Amino acid sequence: MNIDRRKATLFGAAAAVRLLLFTGFPGLPDLLTARVEISTPVTSFKRLQEGLYLYNHNVSPYDGGVYHQAPLLLPLFALLPSSATYPAFTYLLYIIVDLLSANALMQIADSGEAGSSKLYTSPRKDKKWSSFAIAAAFLFNPFTIATCIGRPTSVFTTCAILHAISKAVAGNSFTSMFALSFAAYLSMYPILLFPPLALLCFDRKRPMKGQESVYNFVFGNAMAVAGSMYSLLHMSSLITGSWEFLLSTYGVQLLLPDLTPNVGLWWYFFIEMFDSFRNFFLGVFWIHLSSYVAGLTIRLRRQPLFVIVTLLGIFAIFKPYPSISDTSLFLAVLPLYRHVLPLMRYTFLASSTILYATLLGPAFYYLWIYAGSGNANFFYAITLVWSLGLSVLVADALFAVLRDEWEVERPEMKGKEIRQI
Amino acid sequence: MSAKTEASEALEAEGSIVEDTATAKNQEVPANAVNVAPKKKEPPPESPASIRLRQYVIASFWAIIILVGLPIWWRTTAIYRAKLPLDQMMDWADGRACRPVFPLRISIEADALQDHEAQHLLRTTQHALDDLNEFSAHHLRLQLSQPANASVETTGLSAGAGDEEVALTIRLLPGTTTQADLQAYSPILDIQYTPNQVPSSSSSASSLANYIANTLRGLFAEEQAMIAYLLSTSSAPPERSPKALSPDVAESLARWTTRSLKYSRTYHLTFSLFTPAATPSSWDIEAALEEYMKPLLASFSEISNFTIDTQVQLYATPGVSGNVLKKEDLSGFINAAEWPLSPSIGGAPTVNFILYVGDMEVEGGGKSWLIPQWGGVVIQSDISDLRPAMLIFSNQLMSLLGAPEAGSLPLRLMTLVRVRSAGLLLKASGTMGSLARLTLALPSISIPRSVAEGVYTTIEHLRKACDGLGGKEGLENARIAEEAAEKAFFEKSMVGQVYFPDEHKVAVYLPLLGPVGVPLVMGIVKEFKAWRKRRRESR
Numbered sequence: 001m002n003i004d005r006r007k008a009t010l011f012g013a014a015a016a017v018r019l020l021l022f023t024g025f026p027g028l029p030d031l032l033t034a035r036v037e038i039s040t041p042v043t044s045f046k047r048l049q050e051g052l053y054l055y056n057h058n059v060s061p062y063d064g065g066v067y068h069q070a071p072l073l074l075p076l077f078a079l080l081p082s083s084a085t086y087p088a089f090t091y092l093l094y095i096i097v098d099l100l101s102a103n104a105l106m107q108i109a110d111s112g113e114a115g116s117s118k119l120y121t122s123p124r125k126d127k128k129w130s131s132f133a134i135a136a137a138f139l140f141n142p143f144t145i146a147t148c149i150g151r152p153t154s155v156f157t158t159c160a161i162l163h164a165i166s167k168a169v170a171g172n173s174f175t176s177m178f179a180l181s182f183a184a185y186l187s188m189y190p191i192l193l194f195p196p197l198a199l200l201c202f203d204r205k206r207p208m209k210g211q212e213s214v215y216n217f218v219f220g221n222a223m224a225v226a227g228s229m230y231s232l233l234h235m236s237s238l239i240t241g242s243w244e245f246l247l248s249t250y251g252v253q254l255l256l257p258d259l260t261p262n263v264g265l266w267w268y269f270f271i272e273m274f275d276s277f278r279n280f281f282l283g284v285f286w287i288h289l290s291s292y293v294a295g296l297t298i299r300l301r302r303q304p305l306f307v308i309v310t311l312l313g314i315f316a317i318f319k320p321y322p323s324i325s326d327t328s329l330f331l332a333v334l335p336l337y338r339h340v341l342p343l344m345r346y347t348f349l350a351s352s353t354i355l356y357a358t359l360l361g362p363a364f365y366y367l368w369i370y371a372g373s374g375n376a377n378f379f380y381a382i383t384l385v386w387s388l389g390l391s392v393l394v395a396d397a398l399f400a401v402l403r404d405e406w407e408v409e410r411p412e413m414k415g416k417e418i419r420q421i
Numbered sequence: 422m423s424a425k426t427e428a429s430e431a432l433e434a435e436g437s438i439v440e441d442t443a444t445a446k447n448q449e450v451p452a453n454a455v456n457v458a459p460k461k462k463e464p465p466p467e468s469p470a471s472i473r474l475r476q477y478v479i480a481s482f483w484a485i486i487i488l489v490g491l492p493i494w495w496r497t498t499a500i501y502r503a504k505l506p507l508d509q510m511m512d513w514a515d516g517r518a519c520r521p522v523f524p525l526r527i528s529i530e531a532d533a534l535q536d537h538e539a540q541h542l543l544r545t546t547q548h549a550l551d552d553l554n555e556f557s558a559h560h561l562r563l564q565l566s567q568p569a570n571a572s573v574e575t576t577g578l579s580a581g582a583g584d585e586e587v588a589l590t591i592r593l594l595p596g597t598t599t600q601a602d603l604q605a606y607s608p609i610l611d612i613q614y615t616p617n618q619v620p621s622s623s624s625s626a627s628s629l630a631n632y633i634a635n636t637l638r639g640l641f642a643e644e645q646a647m648i649a650y651l652l653s654t655s656s657a658p659p660e661r662s663p664k665a666l667s668p669d670v671a672e673s674l675a676r677w678t679t680r681s682l683k684y685s686r687t688y689h690l691t692f693s694l695f696t697p698a699a700t701p702s703s704w705d706i707e708a709a710l711e712e713y714m715k716p717l718l719a720s721f722s723e724i725s726n727f728t729i730d731t732q733v734q735l736y737a738t739p740g741v742s743g744n745v746l747k748k749e750d751l752s753g754f755i756n757a758a759e760w761p762l763s764p765s766i767g768g769a770p771t772v773n774f775i776l777y778v779g780d781m782e783v784e785g786g787g788k789s790w791l792i793p794q795w796g797g798v799v800i801q802s803d804i805s806d807l808r809p810a811m812l813i814f815s816n817q818l819m820s821l822l823g824a825p826e827a828g829s830l831p832l833r834l835m836t837l838v839r840v841r842s843a844g845l846l847l848k849a850s851g852t853m854g855s856l857a858r859l860t861l862a863l864p865s866i867s868i869p870r871s872v873a874e875g876v877y878t879t880i881e882h883l884r885k886a887c888d889g890l891g892g893k894e895g896l897e898n899a900r901i902a903e904e905a906a907e908k909a910f911f912e913k914s915m916v917g918q919v920y921f922p923d924e925h926k927v928a929v930y931l932p933l934l935g936p937v938g939v940p941l942v943m944g945i946v947k948e949f950k951a952w953r954k955r956r957r958e959s960r
Contacts, residue, residue: 284933291486298477
């Protein structure tokens with residue numbers, strides 16, 4: 001079929017580009033792995049190697065204090081031939097994960113959930129990009145490619161989140177919840193996606209005989225998430241032999257002991273913070289990150305998918321160890337809302353700010369770390385700009401969607417200039 | 422944080438109303454409403470559903486702040502102040518909890534005397550001693566040593582003290598002249614007396630008793646002065662400190678305190694040979710240490726332990742040149758920049774002894790000197806015989822460790838034990854007082870549990886030390902108490918917030934929480950106003 005051939009071509013091209021980069025530039029994977037923009041302490045491929053080495057030598061992988069990732073990744077990578085001798089297998093794994101994510105993204109796009117959900121249909125819903133274009137935008141996004149070449153384990157989280165959404169729009173709530181648990185198991189923060197995802201499942205489930213109330217449904221799904229989380233964690237404790245991994249994985253995300261620079265806002269703040277206020281501000285930052293979930297879910301009850309999109313954008317800015325991998329996920333799902341893009345007001349500002357930060361970030365990092373002619377403020381300033389660009393984009397998309405909803409309420413205002421009061 | 426405000430503003434504001442202004446005048450104003458036109462146009466009324474939605478959104482933010490944020494704020498910024506026994510601590514500091522008393526037992530062996538004579542002599546001597554002594558903390562108590570036939574009733578003054586250590590034994594020996602002879606290696610004082618000095622049982626005083634009392638007093642004068650000096654420099658109540666010491670005694674005692682090293686259970690001794698040329702490249706230090714130093718160190722074993730190392734350094738030039746060293750040159754003699762003299766590494770303080778090969782001389786003829794709290798230097802041109810140097814080093818070591826200068830070795834060591842315990846006891850008590858005052862003066866500092874534990878350890882060991890003052894156990898307890906007290910006082914996490922007044926907290930909270938808080942507070946205020954307006958209109 002035509003669609004299938006196009007899809008195969010797209011995936012083949014995406015895989016070819018990645019393979020070419022992997023094999024044509026043998027130094028590139030290690031170079032990108034060492035970049036702070038791609039590898040954070042909780043996702044770095046280098047640290048994974050360290051944990052893997054310890055694991056293969058029957059030492060607790062968390063003993064060195066270097067490895068902070070989920071235990072189940074270890075048996076997976078232990079099955080593969082060592083990436084030092086046969087890197088091709090690792091490359092293939094990461095390429096496949098990217099293609100799986102793209103596939104899930106195409107399913108989300110094909111469902112049309114973005115344009116018309118159960119409770120709301122946008123008047124602009126016909127103005128959309130094909131799933132092919134959206135997948136292409138994801139697969140050929142330089143951020144995605146760089147992430148794939150840098151091999152952080154966050155790609156697994158990305159894949160799991162996209163699958164959770166695609167299963168949710170397909171109405172398979174339990175599969176979706178399992179995928180969400182897996183994402184949460186790997187990186188913890190995706191658990192915050194549970195409320196909108198459960199509502200999305202509820203909206204998309206196939207109509208059954210008995211009408212189930214939303215509370216019962218959400219409760220059932222919460223049980224499903226708790227059950228699968230528990231079994232994953234229990235498996236981990238069997239693998240590592242103790243529950244100590246909890247402190248080394250989720251404890252690190254919660255308490256931020258590793259202040260390696262990254263594109264986020266936390267590291268610099270907690271370098272500067274007085275020790276006695278450190279715990280308080282850790283609490284504040286986490287509350288800040290999670291406080292959006294309830295408000296957005298209530299306000300955008302009619303479009304739960306967009307809540308997820310917005311939350312992914314917020315996570316990419318405010319989570320403790322963000323990387324461009326989170327940005328690439330946000331930029332992957334944003335094109336689903338192609339129909340509201342014309343309503344956005346600051347697209348030029350946001351995109352140019354992001355481009356500016358993308359180009360200057362590595363340069364400033366170089367000035368600080370290698371050339372020694374700059375200091376930490378250089379890099380921090382550019383991460384502020386980066387976060388500003390992303391927040392403008394998130395807030396603007398939110399505005400556009402709200403305006404889209406509002407125009408349904410008041411059709412006479414369509415296309416007119418408005419002001420917030 | 423800009424994004425937070427932006428996003429939440431967007432949420433709340435967008436959630437409410439999006440209003441059109443540009444087109445309002447042109448289209449919606451009716452043609453006949455001329456006098457209404459200048460008035461600002463009101464937005465169309467909101468639907469109840471959207472009002473409720475907005476209330477839910479605002480409530481969800483506030484619920485998180487109140488249910489999660491406030492408890493976290495409370496938990497993480499509360500200052501933990503462990504309860505300290507402040508009264509007890511102040512008691513120790515003011516000397517109310519412990520009266521440092523050093524009862525020294527002195528046993529008299531008088532085999533040549535009749536029992537009742539000996540009793541009488543003892544009583545009169547004790548009287549004479551008590552008359553001479555004006556310092557109650559340091560008290561000499563006489564007792565008759567108990568020969569095999571002695572019964573308990575002879576020990577009226579020493580009942581129940583049988584197991585206590587005897588500080589000194591006096592052996593009364595009949596002889597031709599009256600003379601006292603302190604034995605060098607055991608705590609025994611031989612006193613010879615002429616037979617006519619034996620007091621008759623009726624007389625209340627005798628020359629022998631006075632002689633013994635004066636001799637004893639002379640023996641213990643230095644120790645008494647030391648303890649008196651320690652008490653006078655501590656914060657003990659004035660009525661207990663002894664009458665003022667004479668200025669030159671006080672001066673020599675001040676020198677003594679500056680000279681001696683801080684007490685430690687272990688000291689490290691470094692013996693170094695420095696020579697300005699290539700020879701001599703070796704010295705017979707091992708044998709010399711074995712012969713002259715080890716016995717002394719062994720006798721110290723109950724007070725402190727020692728570790729030893731030695732080194733030889735060739736082509737070592739001293740910090741000053743010339744064959745005659747002036748007094749002011751001595752401080753520069755040690756070439757600190759080039760000589761490899763390690764500072765105290767690890768727990769134990771290091772005592773340095775330096776033997777310099779050369780024929781220099783200190784102005785006035787000396788060839789050795791002592792560097793306070795650091796070590797000693799000996800200059801010697803011929804090192805084939807190390808005996809003189811070792812003897813000087815031994816002496817210097819005694820001074821550096823704080824032993825008194827006069828008396829026989831056992832007496833000096835015992836004095837050292839008592840003086841050190843008193844010093845440590847007073848220091849630990851003083852630290853307790855400082856900690857208590859600090860706690861009261863700075864209500865904003867945190868007091869971790871470890872500090873409270875340290876305080877209780879200190880008080881427990883202070884109590885034990887006070888009860889066993891004068892003995893080896895007392896010294897050990899005093900040392901533990903002092904260590905625990907210092908550790909508690911210098912607890913790092915305690916002083917972190919000393920220089921952190923409340924005004925600074927505004928500077929910590931406001932830059933972050935201010936921008937976040939403004940939209941939240943404004944949201945609730947606006948919502949409240951709108952609710953009041955709606956209610957007024959509906960009425």
